Amino acid sequence: MIAPLSPVHLGPGAAVLAFDVGGTDTKATLVDTSGALLDTVRVPTPLSVDGTGDAVLAQVEALAARFRAAHPTIDIRAAGLIVPGLVDDESGIGVFSENIGWKNVPFRDLASERLGVPVYFTHDVRAAGAAEYTLGSAGQYSNVLVVVIGTGIASAIFVDGRPYSAHGYAGEIGHAVVDPGGVLCACGGHGCLEAIGSAGAISRLYRAGLGTADPVDNAIGAREVLERAQAGDLRAQKVWSDATDAIGLALAQSVALLAPEAIVIGGGLAQAGDALFGPVEKRMNSFLTFHRRPVLLPATVGENAGLVGAALGARRILTAEPTTEPTTAS
Ligand SMILES: [Zn+2]
Incomplete structure (x- = not known):
């Protein structure tokens, strides 16, 4: 199940998880602080027969637990999740997937609750495109x-x-x-x-x-x-x-x-x-x-372009988070 390491490298940054939910298989990886894809796995995507996406979310949660157990010293700060179908990035909703079977699932918030870290959520092709645009x-x-x-x-x-x-x-x-x-x-x-x-x-x-x-x-x-x-x-x-x-x-x-x-x-x-x-x-x-x-x-990023784009997005939400410093209203 462990695939060979991808030659793609994101460069230094936070350690993040990335999940690419496909019509047949789901790929997942842990990107470390050096930007290497440490541990890439591929598992069959569960069908979401009830339309809620719960089976997919449960699988993502289980994979995250496995990465944390296998790499206990790595401080995972965020995650990127990408899915097929119609995806509303702005509201974090998987609007529709005929193949996997869900409708109007607020994946970004549900995944963030299950994983305990901020989640970047987008469409698989937009993530792959972002990887090509950023690194390709x-x-x-x-x-x-x-x-x-x-x-x-x-x-x-x-x-x-x-x-x-x-x-x-x-x-x-x-x-x-x-x-x-x-x-x-x-x-x-x-x-x-x-x-x-x-x-x-x-x-x-x-x-x-x-x-x-x-x-x-x-x-x-x-x-x-x-x-x-x-x-x-x-x-x-x-x-x-x-x-x-x-x-x-x-x-x-x-x-x-x-x-x-x-x-x-x-x-x-x-x-x-x-x-x-x-x-x-x-x-x-x-x-x-x-x-x-x-x-x-x-395209030059290769078969893991979606995962790489998901990881880049996860890192980006960390750097874009508002400051916790108190602000003074003027
Ligand atoms: Zn058509």
Whole structure:
């Protein structure tokens, strides 16, 4: 269960815990005062069948107890908790998660009660985006879009150096329509970017075209689709180019609206490297005229970007806490 240490380092600061609650697994880590991820674990995420998020909170509490028992000399000052779904950072509420099953759970306050330390709470992709923005290759820019392409597609937006979330509704580039009336999306819409350009969609659309499929074909993921495309499979080539065209179009629209200096692409699909970045950049640029062209950068923080972003946020609330000095009203 103990994963290898992440090479990512946050630098000196308070010791904090970080929890990344995913649709399948929950990752947790203890960041020490040097900024190293000391002890990273991965456990299955419990389903929240009653809609309260209690099972998730109980698991977070148990993991925290385990870290404290294993590292009794470390003074844990705060924690960062990140979850998927619709998240209102400002009020600390997990508004909705279809996958894990909760509605309007005040995670920030409940987690803080259970852990006995202040808790930073946000959306998983915004946390990963913050890690990329703070520690990754886009750190020199003020206006940045971080797009995570995996099973789904979501993004984190930084405007003039600050994250922009609009109570959790911003950044949902995966549900921007790129093909009106097109293929059905999990959100109920048609032709969303996520339904065409995500790793999940690439796998699904390719398999759907196979017809009476060999059971082995059920295991064909986006990586295999790309391999088949590169080996000359015409259907795989079509699915891949439809995906990169859709991503390029959505990025061009984002450029027109936000004018990012850099767009960072992470998530599983980014591992395709030039086979993704090449056609996406070409397609995006084909739509741009007078616009400022952003640089496209691969994510560099790695698979623990969410945890790192959660830990950075936890440290930030400590430094942002109001002073306890008495104040004089003027
Ligand atoms: Zn959608």
